[in-house]
Amino acid sequence: MKKATGFKKYEDQKIKKLSKQLKNNENNVEIVQALKAYQNKKNIGEIIQVIDHDGFGGDIELIVGINQQKEITGVEILSIDETVGLGMNAKNKEFRDQYKGKKVERFEVVKTGKQSDEEIDSLSGATITSKAMTGGINGALEFYDLLKGR
Incomplete structure (x- = not known):
């Protein structure tokens, strides 16, 4: 949340x-x-730190920013140990x-090219990593x- 001026x-x-x-x-x-993100004392969204324990090489730790409209504002990887040239992509x-x-309820990994906002193109040769992310x-x-x- 680049616009945030404070967190709680x-x-x-x-x-x-x-x-x-x-x-x-x-x-x-x-x-x-989890943190509330503020801009000039107004709540503009949440920052959620999550670990998925099912990566190919182990845990994948992420930070996900979500605004008040439930739109993903960003995804950062804190920790990942996947296969070089495949999952590390x-x-x-x-x-x-x-x-x-x-702005979706949930994402789904596809291998054939995404057709909608809910679909995420899998990394070539790294479906397990894609699904863990x-x-x-x-x-x-x-x-x-x-x-x-909700």
Whole structure:
């Protein structure tokens, strides 16, 4: 959230309680931290730190920005250990930007070319990594809904 001028951390107890309510946790997702993002004291969205435990090389840790309209404002990778030249391409801006600016309930990985905002083009030779990244982002979207009482 580049426009944010301040942040306020959600209490760990609230994060743990809401994390237990995640329904679509098919990819073994863990919510680590969540922050409210502010611009001049106005809440403009949430920053959610998530770990997907099902990457090809292990855990993939992400930060996902989501604005008040439930639009992805950005995805940053904090930690990843995937195959060089394949899964590590998830770090490329072109792959991460597939999520940015999208307002969806959940994403789905496809291998045949995306046809809608909900679809994400899989990295060539790295479907497991693509699914883990998408699973983490889907977990952040669902957690966002829980934070907002939806």
